[in-house]
Amino acid sequence: xxxxxxxxxxxxxxxxxxxxxxxxxxxxxxxxxxxxxxxxxxxxxxxxxxxxxxxxxxxxxxxxxxxxxxxxxxxxxxxxxxxxxxxxxxxxxxxxxxxxxxxxxxxxxxxxxxxxxxxxxxxxxxxxxxxxxxxxxxxxxxxxxxxxxxxxxxxxxxxxxxxxxxxxxxxxxxxxxxxxxxxxxxxxxxxxxxxxxxxxxxxxxxxxxxxxxxxxxxxxxxxxxxxxxxxxxxxxxxxxxxxxxxxxxxxxxxxxxxxxxxxxxxxxxxxxxxxxxxxxxxxxx
Amino acid sequence: xxxxxxxxxxxxxxxxxxxxxxxxxxxxxxxxxxxxxxxxxxxxxxxxxxxxxxxxxxxxxxxxxxxxxxxxxxxxxxxxxxxxxxxxxxxxxxxxxxxxxxxxxxxxxxxxxxxxxxxxxxxxxxxxxxxxxxxxxxxxxxxxxxxxxxxxxxxxxxxxxxxxxxxxxxxxxxxxxxxxxxxxxxxxxxxxxxxxxxxxxxxxxxxxxxxxxxxxxxxxxxxxxxxxxxxxxxxxxxxxxxxxxxxxxxxxxxxxxxxxxxxxxxxxxxxxxxxxxxxxxxxx
Numbered sequence: 001x002x003x004x005x006x007x008x009x010x011x012x013x014x015x016x017x018x019x020x021x022x023x024x025x026x027x028x029x030x031x032x033x034x035x036x037x038x039x040x041x042x043x044x045x046x047x048x049x050x051x052x053x054x055x056x057x058x059x060x061x062x063x064x065x066x067x068x069x070x071x072x073x074x075x076x077x078x079x080x081x082x083x084x085x086x087x088x089x090x091x092x093x094x095x096x097x098x099x100x101x102x103x104x105x106x107x108x109x110x111x112x113x114x115x116x117x118x119x120x121x122x123x124x125x126x127x128x129x130x131x132x133x134x135x136x137x138x139x140x141x142x143x144x145x146x147x148x149x150x151x152x153x154x155x156x157x158x159x160x161x162x163x164x165x166x167x168x169x170x171x172x173x174x175x176x177x178x179x180x181x182x183x184x185x186x187x188x189x190x191x192x193x194x195x196x197x198x199x200x201x202x203x204x205x206x207x208x209x210x211x212x213x214x215x216x217x218x219x220x221x222x223x224x225x226x227x228x229x230x231x232x233x234x235x236x237x238x239x240x241x242x243x244x245x246x247x248x249x250x251x252x253x254x255x256x257x258x259x260x261x262x263x264x265x266x267x268x269x270x271x272x273x274x275x276x277x278x279x280x281x282x283x284x285x
Numbered sequence: 286x287x288x289x290x291x292x293x294x295x296x297x298x299x300x301x302x303x304x305x306x307x308x309x310x311x312x313x314x315x316x317x318x319x320x321x322x323x324x325x326x327x328x329x330x331x332x333x334x335x336x337x338x339x340x341x342x343x344x345x346x347x348x349x350x351x352x353x354x355x356x357x358x359x360x361x362x363x364x365x366x367x368x369x370x371x372x373x374x375x376x377x378x379x380x381x382x383x384x385x386x387x388x389x390x391x392x393x394x395x396x397x398x399x400x401x402x403x404x405x406x407x408x409x410x411x412x413x414x415x416x417x418x419x420x421x422x423x424x425x426x427x428x429x430x431x432x433x434x435x436x437x438x439x440x441x442x443x444x445x446x447x448x449x450x451x452x453x454x455x456x457x458x459x460x461x462x463x464x465x466x467x468x469x470x471x472x473x474x475x476x477x478x479x480x481x482x483x484x485x486x487x488x489x490x491x492x493x494x495x496x497x498x499x500x501x502x503x504x505x506x507x508x509x510x511x512x513x514x515x516x517x518x519x520x521x522x523x524x525x526x527x528x529x530x531x532x533x534x535x536x537x538x539x540x541x542x543x544x545x546x547x548x549x550x551x552x553x554x555x556x557x558x559x560x561x562x563x564x565x566x567x568x569x
Contacts, residue, residue, distance in 0.1 A: 031363040032345050045347070046359070048309045078348055110339030111350035112447030133348075155351075158443035176353035179443035233344045233367060267444070 004191060012057050012084060014076070019050040019062035028237040032103050035237040041083050043234075045075050047175055053080055056087030070182060071175050078134065082231030085136050086238055090148070091247045092230040095135035095199070097147055100127035102281045104147060106135050107261075108228040109202035114263055114270065117160045118202070120183075121274040122281070124164060129154065129185045129187070129192065134230050137196065139247045145254050147196045152189040156181050163271040199227070200281070202260040211277060212262045215285075221252035224260070257285055290401045291366055293495060295377040296469070298384070299405035300431075301460045302378040302415035304476040306526065306534070308405060308522055311487055311510050312377065315498060319505025324515065327522040335378040336439070336449040344368050354450040355388070361449075363389040365398040375400055375494070381438075383454035394469065401493040402469040407476035408568045409456045409559050410543035410552060418536055424551055430559040431456040457562040475566065477540040483507045488569050512538030 025036035034042040040054040048071045049063035061082055064074050085092040095108035096115040100122050107115045116132055123129060129153070131150040139145045153169075158179035161168045168181035201216065201224050216224055225248040229235065233243050263270060270277075297312075299305045328438035341349050341360060348356050370376050386392050394402075409431060430436050432455050440450035453459060463471055469473045472493040474492040479486040484507050491498045516535040519527055527534050543552065556569065563569045 030345060030367055031360070032347060043346070046356070074351055075347075078351065079346055082346070110337075110447060111342060111348055112338055112445040157445050159441075160444075172351065173353070176350075176356060177442060178353055180351070180445075230344045233343060 012059065014059040014061065016067070017062065019052045021050075022053075025054075030237065032235060033234050033237060035234075039087065040237055041087070041234065041238065043075075043079055043083065045071075048072060048075060051076065051080050053083045053087065056084055056089075059084070065175070069174055070170060071173050073174050074155075074182075079231055079234075081134055081136075081150070083234055083238075085134075086231065086235045086240055086244075087204040089140075089243075090138045090140050091244070091251065093135045093137060093199075093225070093228045094133070094230045095228060096132050096154075097130040097135045097149070097196075098122050098127040098132055099194065100125070100222070100278065103197045103282045104130065105281060106147070106196060106199045107202055108135070108224075109200055113202040113204045114267075115202060116154050116156055117164075117267055117270060118165065118200075118263070118277075119269065120154060120156060120160060120164055122278060123185065124166075124274060125278045128187065128190070137247075137251065138193065139250050139254075141193065143195075145191040145196055145251055145256070148193050149191050152185040152187075154183045154185060156183050159267050163267045177225055196256060198257040198281070199225075199260070200259050203260055203262040203263070211264060211273065211280065212261075213280070214260045216253070216258045216260050221258045222249050225259070226252055291398045293370060293373075293375050294365055294394075294398050295375055296380050296394055296402045296471075297377050298380040298382075298402060298463055298471070299403070300407075300412060300453065300456055301381050302412050302419055303407035304405045304479055305381070307479065307510070307515075308403070308474070308486075308490065309377070309379060310515065311483065311506055312490060312494075313536075314509050315487055315491060315502055315506040316514050318499075319502045319509055320517075322509045322514075323523065324518045325525060333376055333378055334448075336382065337453050338447050338449050340364065340368050341449060350445045350545075351448060354437070354442075357449055357453075358393065359387050359389060359391075361393045361495045362387060362395055365395070377494075381453060382451045383459045383462040384469070385452060385462060392468070394467070396468045399469055401495070402463070402467070402471040403473035403474060403490055403493060404460075404463045405474050405476060405479075406460055406553050406566060408540065408543070409563065410547055410555050410568075411476070411540060411553060412456060413551070414546045415536065415545050417535070418532065419441075419534075419569075421532075424547065428551060428554055428558070431555070455558070457559045460562050460566070480538070480540045483510070 023034040023042040025037045026034045027037050028035045032044055043051045049061050052060040065072055082092045093108055095106040096119040097106045098119050103173045107118045109115055129152055132154040136148040137145055163225040172182050229244055338349055344364040345360055390532050413424055414428045417424045434455045436453045438451050439446035439448040474486050484503050487503050518524055519535050
């Protein structure tokens with residue numbers, strides 16, 4: 001993807017190098033994450049790579065695998081992106097975002113609830129992808145919260161790919177067997193920050209054929225956003241819990257349209273509902 | 286981040302269709318002193334389903350959906366002290382996995398974080414009938430799956446379920462994993478004994494949980510959770526874990542229903558597959 005910004009120095013430098021098994025000065029840790037007294041964060045994915053994330057602007061990757069091994073990039077563009085956001089004062093939500101018929105929409109929810117599938121469905125109807133899986137939000141931007149688009153690719157499972165009839169791209173993992181693919185999304189990609197309009201919290205396991213929507217506001221919206229903060233445990237290890245909660249409250253109060261969206265169970269049913277879902281998601285309220 | 290007392294977890298474990306939900310409802314009601322039960326409000330209360338993918342992802346800062354089932358299993362022993370207990374002093378986890386160790390040798394349900402283990406078991410002939418109804422498969426298929434030591438759910442390699450992959454093992458394998466292989470000393474409660482005398486079953490469960498319950502609360506709970514009442518609430522649309530369509534979760538609530546539902550050949554197959562464990566549990 002070509003660089004479209006100005007000629008300022010890089011915001012984040014990513015390079016290979018040694019990452020110690022034990023981060024010196026570790027003050028808080030979980031089984032995969034260590035944080036030290038300088039707020040450096042070490043993240044280890046067994047048999048894939050160890051990552052050292054510091055200052056919100058540097059990532060060191062220690063891996064025995066070749067540079068282009070997709071597994072290494074997968075966790076870099078996932079968890080590590082989340083850690084960088086926390087260190088940079090941005091709010092990462094577990095959400096996929098599209099721009100569709102003039103509205104910027106985020107689909108939030110845990111894995112397996114259909115975020116990427118919903119985005120893929122709308123892409124078929126002319127939407128543009130802004131982010132997949134991790135939505136980076138600058139809550140305190142001048143003029144209100146904005147979404148910082150990430151990259152034009154999607155992580156999609158075989159069942160979604162088959163149901164939507166899209167081209168898969170390469171496997172996301174090389175070191176283990178997983179029918180999950182890195183799907184490059186064609187078309188122009190605009191990385192400029194955009195105003196976020198709507199957030200849909202996806203609710204799993206709706207046993208009806210028709211989707212259902214319910215508005216969420218006030219404290220419930222704060223809680224809902226908080227539940228969707230990406231890499232939230234790590235934000236706590238970095239000592240940022242209060243700020244994260246404040247950001248969620250600010251986002252909930254920013255006048256966005258926030259809805260809980262119960263989708264029919266099953267990717268096939270969802271694929272068939274695409275045509276009616278689109279208009280429903282952007283209908284004026 | 287970690288809790289003062291790691292022994293904050295109770296495993297409410299069973300093979301599916303063995304009274305787990307019924308016991309959960311009983312414990313919720315008992316904890317509230319036997320007050321009238323509202324099934325519509327029970328979901329996130331007692332008997333929280335452990336294998337929800339987002340609990341592991343949130344605890345460990347990783348997307349388990351980017352990991353293979355084997356990689357996920359290796360992480361499962363490490364989540365309990367990080368999981369969000371939402372202010373509960375102890376959490377009763379509903380579990381259908383068999384008890385096992387990872388290839389690292391760590392127990393998926395470690396004794397060090399265990400307050401108590403309740404293991405519920407039911408005559409596999411009745412399980413087969415209920416299993417077929419619940420999962421919409423033929424009884425023969427249910428019997429086949431119940432004999433499969435490798436039986437796993439939410440474990441497809443081509444799609445992502447919001448549950449984690451779970452290894453059920455066979456019915457016999459499940460029972461012996463919890464009763465013999467685990468180091469948890471489970472309190473064993475038979476479904477048939479729950480049907481015959483729910484008060485005694487509740488007393489045994491509450492003793493294991495170290496709950497101090499009055500006899501009045503036990504009796505009130507038994508009355509509030511009678512099968513007819515649960516079924517009436519489900520029919521009134523108040524059971525959030527219902528099966529959808531016109532199939533009822535609270536189907537018969539009896540022991541020995543297999544006698545009018547299984548063929549002689551089906552009965553013989555189950556008894557052949559599981560005879561040893563059935564005999565041990567008093568089913569043969």
